[in-house]
Amino acid sequence: MxxxxxxxxxxxxxxxxxxxxxxxxxxxxxxxxxxxxxHTGHAYVLGVTGPPGAGKSTLTDKLAKEYRQRGKTVGIIAIDPSSPFSGGAILGDRIRMNSLTLDEGVFIRSMGTRGSLGGLSHKTADAVKAMDAFGVDVIFVETVGVGQSEVDIVKAADTTMVVLIPGMGDDIQAIKAGILEIGDIFTINKADHDGADKLMTELNMMLDLDGVMKDWRPPILKAVANQNQGITEIVDTFKKHHDYIEGNGQLTVRRTERTKNEMLDLLDGRIGSYIRRRIVENGKLDEYVEAIKARKTDPYSVVGEVMESMLK
Ligand SMILES: Nc1nc2c(ncn2[C@@H]2O[C@H](COP(=O)(O)OP(=O)(O)O)[C@@H](O)[C@H]2O)c(=O)[nH]1
Ligand SMILES: [Mg+2]
Known part of the structure; x- marks a missing residue:
């Protein structure tokens, strides 16, 4: 086999x-x-994103346990682009989630980025599919939410939770740009720290401004992950969002869009590497570059020529 x-x-x-x-x-x-x-298409995929140290791994660990109590099997994929070497944070995640590793109904996997974020979103999507085919009911994808690449990774999720913490001050302004759109649910973790209510007020204001035209107003929840507070509420809210997007057809739309993008990305990648290989192998690339440098031609014309000759 x-x-x-x-x-x-x-x-x-x-x-x-x-x-x-x-x-x-x-x-x-x-x-x-x-x-x-x-064999894929059965698991429900939950994205968990937010700044480093917000408690995403701690939350995921507790949420996974809650799902286990509700009879679901769980997969966890933890991605940390901030640590290019497979040490530090990833090891930390393993230890933090240690209490789960003896449970046969849980499968935990860290994925390193090896310094490059390129390709990580499709690798994550494929890892999700592997767990899905294995028969896992719920899959968490934990990622540090800072840039476009992480937003791309989160696109593999059916429901995305953004985790924020009090005391981020003006940081919330910086974070808000990308993260406000991707959050279906917001959780203010470390609610045992000062400032949780202030953050709640700020976030409510931002979401109200942002959400005028939307029919799902992302709920904001509070949690203290390391004390197991707020966990059942989050799982209930995941369920609510799942039922909501299943009921109005959005889940199907999201998944169709994802399939379409995956196929186009795969095609882009294949065609791109095929053409690259061809023009590098026949030595044409250096010739083109020299001609472009000498201003005998330009990159736009060359690309047109290459495309034409390849497609013949
Ligand atoms: N005070 C407090 N600490 C927490 C809470 N949740 C997590 N932590 C701690 O915050 C640190 C970072 O948590 P971690 O889950 O690794 O954050 P991640 O980087 O977002 O995955 C750890 O030391 C946790 O024990 C919380 O609700 N309150
Ligand atoms: Mg983590």
Whole structure:
């Protein structure tokens, strides 16, 4: 049996190997995904994002336990772009989530970025599919929400929770730009610290301004993750959002959009690397660059020529 078949038979080690193949862009990865694909589409994917240290991993750990109590199996994919080496934060996450690692109904995986964020969103999406095919009911994707790449990663989620903490001061202004649009649910964690109510007021104002035209006004919840406070409310709110987007057809729209984008990205990548390989192999690239440098031609004309000759 190959890795994909073993995974489908419920072999945890095979799931682990499949995700490693995805992460390393191993040559088997595409074949694995082809075999797994028909078995995907059943898991519900939850994105958890927010600044470093907000308590995302602690929350995820507690939320996972709550789902286990409700009879669901759970997958967790933790991504930390701020730590290019597979040490620090990722090890921290493992330890923090240690209490879960003995539970057969939970599968935890950290994915390093190895210094580059490029390709991480599709790798994350494929890792989600691998867990989905394995039969996990709920999948968490934890990512540090700072830039566009993290926003792309979160697009793999059906429902996204943004985690904020009191005392961020003006930071909220900086954070607000990208993060306000992606949050279906906001959680103010570390509500045991001063300033939770102030942040709640600020956030409410921003969401009211932002949400005039929207029919789902993102709820703002409070939590103290390390004391297990606010956890059941978050799970209930996830359920509410799930029911809401399932009921009005948005879930189908989101997933259709995702499939479309995934296919186009895959196509872009393949065509791009094919053309790259061709013009590098035949030595044309250097020729073109020299001609462009000498102003005998320009990049726009060259791209047109290359496209034309390839498509013949
Ligand atoms: N005081 C307080 N500390 C918390 C709370 N939630 C998490 N922490 C602590 O905050 C630190 C960072 O948490 P972590 O889950 O690693 O944050 P992440 O970087 O967002 O994943 C850890 O030391 C946690 O124990 C909370 O609600 N209140
Ligand atoms: Mg974390």
């Amino acid at each position: 190959n890795i994909a078949e073993e995974l489908l038979n419920g072999n945890r080690f095979a799931l682990s190997k499949a995700i490693t193949a995805i992460e390393n862009e191993h040559e088997n990865a595409t074949e694995i995904m082809k075999t797994l694909y028909p």
